[in-house]
Amino acid sequence: MSNALRNKTVAILATDGFEQVELTEPKKAVEQAGATTRLLSIKDGEIQGMHHDKPGDRFKVDGLVADATIDEFDALILPGGVANPDTLRLDEAAVAFVRDFTRSGKPIGVICHGAWTMAEADVVRGRRMTAWPSVRTDLRNAGADVVDEEVVTDKGLVSSRNPDDLPAFCKKIVEEFAEGRHEDRVS
Template sequence: MSNKLQDKTVAILATDGVEQVELIEPRKAVEEAGATVRLLSIKEGEIQGMNHDKPGDKLKVDGLVADASVEEYDALILPGGVQNPDTLRMDEKAVAFVRDFARSGKPIGVICHGPWVMIEADVVRGRRMTSWPSVRTDLRNAGAEVVDEEVVTDKGLVSSRKPDDLPAFCRKIVEEFAEGRHPPRA
């Protein structure tokens, strides 16, 4: 276990329908690097993880995003799955949290369909990103420069396409989260 992220607190924002591996593997990577991780959601209790189109495990929620403050966290992870970000982007508190986080300049890791929440928060304009193929048109329409690469980093924003990219994604979020805040974008 490294201590690259010792004294850092990382938020993971997710709800029912989260692609389980896209939550579990990044959480494990940042915890192994010494971070404290809190799973935030739009509901209390547990959320339903998914293994593609089949139910996975129930995952214990640590707090509500409505009660969270960006100042409490050093970094944010936005996992994918289809239902998860589609539901989150309809929740004003979740969208506001992501918007405020992106504007703070603190690092964010986002994978697969996760960028939908960032698109709704209007924080992808001018950013270089990747995502699941069906999300790329939405990213372009929202002003992002979209590329098809395993992992893309743009001033603290780390994005990846799919579960197969998790090893590279996890390495890169640990690196970026250790580096910390970047100057906020306009």
């Protein structure tokens, strides 16, 4: 276990329909590096993970995103899954949290469909990113410079395409989260 993220708290924002491995693997990586994680959602109780199109496990929510402030966290993880970000991008508190987090310069890890929430928050303009193929047009339309690479880093924003990219994604988010705030973040 590394101590690269000791004394750091990482928010994970998700709701029903998240791709389970895109939450569990990054969570495990940052916790093994010493971070504390908190699962935020738009609803209390538990949220449903998915193994692509089949139900996975249920996960206990640590708090509501509407009650959270970005000052409580050092970094943010946005897992994918089709239903998860599609629902989050319709929630005003979730979108505001992502917008404020991005503008703060604190690092963010986003994978697969998770980038939809960032596009809705209007924080991808001018950013170099990747995502699941069907999300890339939405990112381009929102002003991102979209590429098809395993992992892309742009001033603390780490993005990946799919679960196959998780080893590279997890390694890179630990590095970027350890660096901390990026003052020259594009808003």
